[in-house]
Amino acid sequence: MHDVKIKVSNFSLSYGDVPAIKNVTMSIKANRITGIIGPSGCGKSTFLRALNRMNDLILGVRTSGTILIDSEDILQKNVDVVHLRRRVGMVFQKSNPFPKTIFENVAYGLRIGGIKDKAYIEQKVEKSLQAAALWDEVKDRLHKSAFELSGGQQQRLCIARALAVEPEILLMDEPASALDPLATLKIEELIHELKKKYTIVIVTHNMQQAARISDFTAFFMLGELIEYDVANIMFTKPRKKITEDYITGRFG
Amino acid sequence: MMRMRTLTQFFGFFFLRTCALFVVLILALLLGHIWQKGSGSLSWEFLSAAPRQGMTAGGIFPAILGTLCVTCIAAVLGMPLGIGCAIYLNEYAADTALTRVIRISIRNLSGVPSIVYGLFGVVLFVQLFKFGTSILSAGCTLGLMTLPWTITASEEALKNVPMAYREGALALGATKWQAIRTNVLPYALGGMITGTILSLSRVAGETAPILFTGAAFFLPELPKSVFDQFMALPYHLYIMSTQHHAVAKVRPLAYGTALVLIGLILALNLAAIILRARLRTMKKE
Numbered sequence: 052m053h054d055v056k057i058k059v060s061n062f063s064l065s066y067g068d069v070p071a072i073k074n075v076t077m078s079i080k081a082n083r084i085t086g087i088i089g090p091s092g093c094g095k096s097t098f099l100r101a102l103n104r105m106n107d108l109i110l111g112v113r114t115s116g117t118i119l120i121d122s123e124d125i126l127q128k129n130v131d132v133v134h135l136r137r138r139v140g141m142v143f144q145k146s147n148p149f150p151k152t153i154f155e156n157v158a159y160g161l162r163i164g165g166i167k168d169k170a171y172i173e174q175k176v177e178k179s180l181q182a183a184a185l186w187d188e189v190k191d192r193l194h195k196s197a198f199e200l201s202g203g204q205q206q207r208l209c210i211a212r213a214l215a216v217e218p219e220i221l222l223m224d225e226p227a228s229a230l231d232p233l234a235t236l237k238i239e240e241l242i243h244e245l246k247k248k249y250t251i252v253i254v255t256h257n258m259q260q261a262a263r264i265s266d267f268t269a270f271f272m273l274g275e276l277i278e279y280d281v282a283n284i285m286f287t288k289p290r291k292k293i294t295e296d297y298i299t300g301r302f303g
Numbered sequence: 304m305m306r307m308r309t310l311t312q313f314f315g316f317f318f319l320r321t322c323a324l325f326v327v328l329i330l331a332l333l334l335g336h337i338w339q340k341g342s343g344s345l346s347w348e349f350l351s352a353a354p355r356q357g358m359t360a361g362g363i364f365p366a367i368l369g370t371l372c373v374t375c376i377a378a379v380l381g382m383p384l385g386i387g388c389a390i391y392l393n394e395y396a397a398d399t400a401l402t403r404v405i406r407i408s409i410r411n412l413s414g415v416p417s418i419v420y421g422l423f424g425v426v427l428f429v430q431l432f433k434f435g436t437s438i439l440s441a442g443c444t445l446g447l448m449t450l451p452w453t454i455t456a457s458e459e460a461l462k463n464v465p466m467a468y469r470e471g472a473l474a475l476g477a478t479k480w481q482a483i484r485t486n487v488l489p490y491a492l493g494g495m496i497t498g499t500i501l502s503l504s505r506v507a508g509e510t511a512p513i514l515f516t517g518a519a520f521f522l523p524e525l526p527k528s529v530f531d532q533f534m535a536l537p538y539h540l541y542i543m544s545t546q547h548h549a550v551a552k553v554r555p556l557a558y559g560t561a562l563v564l565i566g567l568i569l570a571l572n573l574a575a576i577i578l579r580a581r582l583r584t585m586k587k588e
């Protein structure tokens with residue numbers, strides 16, 4: 052068995068008075084890819100954003116329960132969210148490169164972390180771009196605007212940017228939903244490669260994708276965790292009827 | 304049926320176009336009139352010399368200098384204050400009843416008559432801060448006047464920066480201020496500066512706010528520090544056209560002054576327009 056990296060217990064979240072996540076308990080394993088599936092609006096993004104406290108930005112969000120990362124409860128008020136977000140990186144659904152050069156995008160997290168050593172930054176940028184399988188495509192134009200890249204490249208740039216700060220966990224919210232099949236394939240291969248070093252939690256609305264890349268799969272509906280199992284079992288012998296209906300596409 | 308609609312459309316456009324042309328026409332007439340009456344008095348001496356012989360000859364250099372000085376002070380005060388306020392309102396302050404009141408107050412400030420700003424300036428800067436009637440007091444009063452426009456324009460500029468830039472930075476472990484400083488302000492600054500320049504161009508031509516706070520009828524010497532009184536273009540224009548002992552005689556000089564003032568303001572507007580266009584092309588790249 053693998054170590055548990057994130058342990059979520061009785062976790063609930065509401066936007067004002069509207070509950071979005073209801074009493075979720077699950078353990079996420081280290082160096083594994085955990086896929087989160089479920090119909091639109093079921094709380095996948097909300098759950099993901101709870102893992103690095105990005106919901107803090109939204110007014111009136113209330114949480115209960117605990118989320119332990121390496122046995123530290125990250126929901127506590129006194130948790131240093133800046134430090135937490137360095138440990139728990141995030142890649143957004145819509146790739147969001149900054150209007151800076153490719154190099155500066157990747158170096159951003161290092162610079163705001165107070166690193167000034169130029170040689171170190173250069174080396175780190177190269178390593179991160181290599182890890183994101185983007186280096187060969189951009190090494191001759193590192194100082195060009197990130198907006199010149201294609202959609203798939205931009206998303207891999209965002210992955211490289213997240214990797215540069217050396218997180219332990221990588222959260223991905225439908226990272227390939229806006230990409231063509233070829234770019235999607237590249238991202239999937241990349242994610243597969245990344246699990247050697249990182250614990251990955253990925254939201255996807257694409258059933259085939261979840262089946263292809265995830266080791267464990269969690270099925271959410273209306274804010275509740277309906278079923279959570281090894282991906283193989285989930286996609287072949289789901290225990291619940293409703294899960295089966297969903298993964299076979301009998302409802303959307 | 305069809306013809307009826309085409310006809311309505313034709314007259315609709317005709318009417319709208321006439322309205323638009325009318326506006327242009329008024330501006331053109333105004334500028335043409337001032338140019339015709341005032342261009343004769345434009346000369347190097349007019350721009351670089353002081354008035355002579357009871358302001359019936361010589362130039363308007365002290366007034367140009369005075370207006371430039373108070374505008375600069377207005378910028379130095381208004382820009383940081385306005386931009387700071389906009390950052391607070393847009394990035395930090397929660398959307399509460401209080402911030403809504405603040406926002407409404409700011410909007411309403413732009414409707415306060417300029418003479419009221421003048422009186423306020425007397426109380427605050429001349430008397431309370433003991434700046435005296437001076438370039439500093441007048442500049443600060445004008446600076447306050449720019450605030451509502453600067454704040455509104457700056458807030459707009461901040462809103463135009465995509466939320467994703469802030470979130471992206473925070474997700475990489477930036478503090479809120481780091482995210483704002485490195486990933487929001489650089490992209491909003493152009494819009495903020497454009498807004499500030501435009502609001503400066505609005506107040507540079509104001510007479511009422513500087514009337515009691517430091518502008519002088521006539522000064523034999525240039526001011527030596529910001530605590531001295533000064534001459535200013537709009538006030539000089541007012542004197543030349545209404546208060547002078549030989550109004551008819553100095554009329555060309557008054558028109559010349561008007562021309563210089565308009566030129567100055569157009570230059571400021573032009574700077575803002577160029578800056579904005581430059582930023583737009585930069586954004587596209």
Ligand SMILES: Nc1ncnc2c1ncn2[C@@H]1O[C@H](COP(=O)(O)OP(=O)(O)O)[C@@H](O)[C@H]1O
Pocket residue numbers: 066071089090091092093094095096097098109
């Ligand atoms: N910022 C927000 N404020 C209020 N409600 C929200 C907010 N974000 C999401 N929600 C609500 O929470 C529920 C879950 O949304 P989300 O986590 O985005 O779902 P998913 O990612 O599975 O599509 C939805 O009903 C949505 O309307």
Ligand SMILES: [Mg+2]
Pocket residue numbers: 095096097224
């Ligand atoms: Mg979502």
